[in-house]
Amino acid sequence: MIAAHGITDAEYKKIVQILGRDPNFTELGIFSVMWSEHCSYKNSKPVLKTFPTEGPNLLVRAGEENAGIVDIGDGLAVCFKIESHNHPSAIEPFQGAATGVGGILRDIFTMGARPVLLMNSLRFGNLDTPNVKRLLRGVVSGIAHYGNCIGVPTLGGEVYFDESYEGNPLVNAMALGIIKTDEIVKGKASGIGNPVYYVGAATGRDGLGGAAFASKELSEESHEDRPAVQVGDPFMEKLLLEACLELIKTDAIVGMQDMGAAGLTCSTCETAARGSTGIEIELDKVPIRETGMTPYEIMLSESQERMLIIVKKGREKEVETLFDKWDLHAVQIGEVRDGHMMTVRKGGEIIAEIPAKALADDGPIYVREERRPSYLDDAQKLDLESISEPADFNKILKQLLDQPTIASKAWIYRQYDHMVRTDTVFYPGHDASLIRIKGTNKAIAVSTDCNSLYCYLDPFEGGKIAVAEAARNVVASGARPLAITNCLNFGNPMKPEIFWQFHQAVNGMIAACNALGTPVTGGNVSLYNENPRGAIFPTPTVGMVGVLDDIEKRVSSFFSKEGDIIFLAGETFNELGASQYLAAAHGLKKGLPPRLDLDKETALHDFILAAADRRLMKSCHDLSEGGLAIALAEGCFNPVKSIGAVIDQLDLVTPRMSDSKSLRSDALYFGESQSRAIVSVNPDRKEEILKLAKEKKVPLYQIGRVWGSELVIGTKINLRVDEAKEIYDNAIPRRMAL
Amino acid sequence: MLKASVVVFPGSNCDTDCYHALKDVMGMDVSYVWHKERELAGCDLVVIPGGFSYGDYLRTGAVARFSPVMESVRKHAAQGRPVIGICNGFQILLEAGLLPGAMLRNRGMNFVCKHVWLRVDDTNNLFTGSLDEGSLLNIPIAHGEGNYYCDADTLKRLQNESRIVFRYSSEEGSTLEEFNPNGSVENIAGILNEQRNVLGMMPHPERATEDLLGSRDGRRIWESILAQTR
Numbered sequence: 001m002i003a004a005h006g007i008t009d010a011e012y013k014k015i016v017q018i019l020g021r022d023p024n025f026t027e028l029g030i031f032s033v034m035w036s037e038h039c040s041y042k043n044s045k046p047v048l049k050t051f052p053t054e055g056p057n058l059l060v061r062a063g064e065e066n067a068g069i070v071d072i073g074d075g076l077a078v079c080f081k082i083e084s085h086n087h088p089s090a091i092e093p094f095q096g097a098a099t100g101v102g103g104i105l106r107d108i109f110t111m112g113a114r115p116v117l118l119m120n121s122l123r124f125g126n127l128d129t130p131n132v133k134r135l136l137r138g139v140v141s142g143i144a145h146y147g148n149c150i151g152v153p154t155l156g157g158e159v160y161f162d163e164s165y166e167g168n169p170l171v172n173a174m175a176l177g178i179i180k181t182d183e184i185v186k187g188k189a190s191g192i193g194n195p196v197y198y199v200g201a202a203t204g205r206d207g208l209g210g211a212a213f214a215s216k217e218l219s220e221e222s223h224e225d226r227p228a229v230q231v232g233d234p235f236m237e238k239l240l241l242e243a244c245l246e247l248i249k250t251d252a253i254v255g256m257q258d259m260g261a262a263g264l265t266c267s268t269c270e271t272a273a274r275g276s277t278g279i280e281i282e283l284d285k286v287p288i289r290e291t292g293m294t295p296y297e298i299m300l301s302e303s304q305e306r307m308l309i310i311v312k313k314g315r316e317k318e319v320e321t322l323f324d325k326w327d328l329h330a331v332q333i334g335e336v337r338d339g340h341m342m343t344v345r346k347g348g349e350i351i352a353e354i355p356a357k358a359l360a361d362d363g364p365i366y367v368r369e370e371r372r373p374s375y376l377d378d379a380q381k382l383d384l385e386s387i388s389e390p391a392d393f394n395k396i397l398k399q400l401l402d403q404p405t406i407a408s409k410a411w412i413y414r415q416y417d418h419m420v421r422t423d424t425v426f427y428p429g430h431d432a433s434l435i436r437i438k439g440t441n442k443a444i445a446v447s448t449d450c451n452s453l454y455c456y457l458d459p460f461e462g463g464k465i466a467v468a469e470a471a472r473n474v475v476a477s478g479a480r481p482l483a484i485t486n487c488l489n490f491g492n493p494m495k496p497e498i499f500w501q502f503h504q505a506v507n508g509m510i511a512a513c514n515a516l517g518t519p520v521t522g523g524n525v526s527l528y529n530e531n532p533r534g535a536i537f538p539t540p541t542v543g544m545v546g547v548l549d550d551i552e553k554r555v556s557s558f559f560s561k562e563g564d565i566i567f568l569a570g571e572t573f574n575e576l577g578a579s580q581y582l583a584a585a586h587g588l589k590k591g592l593p594p595r596l597d598l599d600k601e602t603a604l605h606d607f608i609l610a611a612a613d614r615r616l617m618k619s620c621h622d623l624s625e626g627g628l629a630i631a632l633a634e635g636c637f638n639p640v641k642s643i644g645a646v647i648d649q650l651d652l653v654t655p656r657m658s659d660s661k662s663l664r665s666d667a668l669y670f671g672e673s674q675s676r677a678i679v680s681v682n683p684d685r686k687e688e689i690l691k692l693a694k695e696k697k698v699p700l701y702q703i704g705r706v707w708g709s710e711l712v713i714g715t716k717i718n719l720r721v722d723e724a725k726e727i728y729d730n731a732i733p734r735r736m737a738l
Numbered sequence: 739m740l741k742a743s744v745v746v747f748p749g750s751n752c753d754t755d756c757y758h759a760l761k762d763v764m765g766m767d768v769s770y771v772w773h774k775e776r777e778l779a780g781c782d783l784v785v786i787p788g789g790f791s792y793g794d795y796l797r798t799g800a801v802a803r804f805s806p807v808m809e810s811v812r813k814h815a816a817q818g819r820p821v822i823g824i825c826n827g828f829q830i831l832l833e834a835g836l837l838p839g840a841m842l843r844n845r846g847m848n849f850v851c852k853h854v855w856l857r858v859d860d861t862n863n864l865f866t867g868s869l870d871e872g873s874l875l876n877i878p879i880a881h882g883e884g885n886y887y888c889d890a891d892t893l894k895r896l897q898n899e900s901r902i903v904f905r906y907s908s909e910e911g912s913t914l915e916e917f918n919p920n921g922s923v924e925n926i927a928g929i930l931n932e933q934r935n936v937l938g939m940m941p942h943p944e945r946a947t948e949d950l951l952g953s954r955d956g957r958r959i960w961e962s963i964l965a966q967t968r
Contacts, residue, residue: 148880149749149790149793151790235748235749236793326748414848414850415850416849419942420751420880422759425950438758
């Protein structure tokens, strides 16, 4: 029975030591979920602790509360977090994804913040297979169902397709809320005698032990775990959201905590642990929606849309009246107690009694063994001499535009209401999504990013690039990066090779976070992402948040006016390893990913932000998958009106290479060298921007101009923009229609 | 100053957007009316905003029509005073019988959120009275059930009485099938009641009132209401 709960002998001994006796069945269940990887981070904590979490504007730091909070001035702050719902989505894509959105939203409004945007980072297998289409359709409609109904705009994010995610898709949902700095609510139980309220949906058997389910590998039998997937009700959550935010204004509560993973168990022991108090609840008072539920089931249920609220004694009536207005049932199920015990009763009888802090904070911690995987030796080897340059660059460009990873994601984001709340200024499809904050001049820019092929071939560099590119996207919109949240998706940490990937990727992220001054405010770890054939590509997804103090200084990602000069900022090298080009044109997922020089990256950011501040740029677009050719094509695909570009000065782009080899054409056109951007500028401002680039020590090459209705790049590419756009727009719809 | 009431049902989610557009952008005197209230506080214009009233679990708008506030909305309409229902608000007006017809799932079954073009096909009403017939408006839609349907007799009446105010079209005003985003009969995007004082429309004019948001064509509807009720 102990092993069936995923508890080791050593852990059991620790439990006996904490309790001074053997645990009963319910207590064993409680320890099992609280000490699962999902809740306790027992395998990842020693590594996570190394993330930089300090910064001048941090109001709530990583790990302190449900989500981190960063000051943005004017008495306002942003509260944001990204979280995974991978395993539920693999088994039941619609509900799995929907409840992922519901869960991350609760983390935000639990803090008192009004959720204003959602993003998501999705990974699937090859889109040409029927099962992947089913998963994509299910996940997208699940996200749409929840986000659209609750009325928080979903501003896109990123979607990658690769065989390694076959059977184990990734669904990482991010939410961001805005809060007045003096209205932050803590998930804390304080004030002995204060009543503990349960609000929201009744408790059922759905999601029983979901946290434990998330902490093991998926197998052929995983579909039998379907009861571990929760069912979402966005309407209920909308009522909860409005009621809770209204409640916060009344000052009648001392703490609030959502019931997410490990439900009632986690919310009671965490609030008590944070408040350094005891807590006592009576299960007979918990609203139940199924008959015959045992204490074990009630404590471990992960039914959605439930909140635990610690009310100030004497203010009960006020709280009940408010929830009544929203047709929500608020019931007192217990109270804050002296001491440090979490006491659970049923019909007055004590069912479980565990020291809250020991349960929440004293879980086991493991330093796992790590070893460099042997696949790297072969995978990193790439002899460029043996790769012949393609004869037809037009064909390669078309092939890349048709890659679902690169192509337009409109099929996906058009199913999301991305305009509700009337704050969305940059729609999905821009480098970063941008929302205004009404009543101020400020805007918030958000980007999610991770190139997992890079991480597979070099997790350190890949982790570094994930942070740097997310920041570059935010910078391209004119906003200053503030901080990140991350969702670390990896395989089974018990395998030393997987743990090595994890540790390396985190180290890479840390290097970039330190260089860019963007601390980590929190996030989530999702391990055990494997299917019967092996682990997923390491996927440390970054959610970067930036602020733009004057929204009038925002910068578009698209070309807009004929005659504007196009510049390429940054250096290009013979870097083809891990590129989309190499995979699409040569069938190779090999080589070292491009190298990222953090000094050059920060110089580029300084340059772009200064240029944005002086309004020197008409557009700015970061170079990533597919390199220069794809970035130029995307620049032409202005959603208002497509426009052409003529790039006739490519020969000026000279490589600064140590080995004095000349720059290969395929590397120039499709290589993914880092720290680069495409900038379009009104001819009047040409001298000014060149001077600025020199000051900031950023190489800036004038390569062409915005012109006509064709995309002409050097002598090798000449394609009508509408033809290119047709391929780009239809890549996903045409596959989904089959 | 024109007084507008924005009705709030549990699950409404464009209520604050309408409030912002009408008050902060258009300068109307706006208040929220909670669905449990029975009075509309002597307002001139009633706005039933978009969202998912009652979660839209039974059928879109099917539960909202029983809310106490709908009695007052009915009275307000019967007095010939203006009511505009947007998106879910349109669906509620259909369910309440204030407008004829019904909504089906979008053709293609998916929720659709994007900017579309609308052709103004009637101006003999206070919502478009200040516009020219054939005007083209760029206004976003965001719905899963906007595929308007009515029987042949109803459609004939709507046409004969010139009650089809907005049709989905191209940027040039063509109403060919390819410019129909949801499968609506006759590309219908908005219709009037017989007395021409109740308008239901799927597109969101409150989302198109500022340049920052990509279009301000929605203002022309609000401006028309302001001009016609002066």
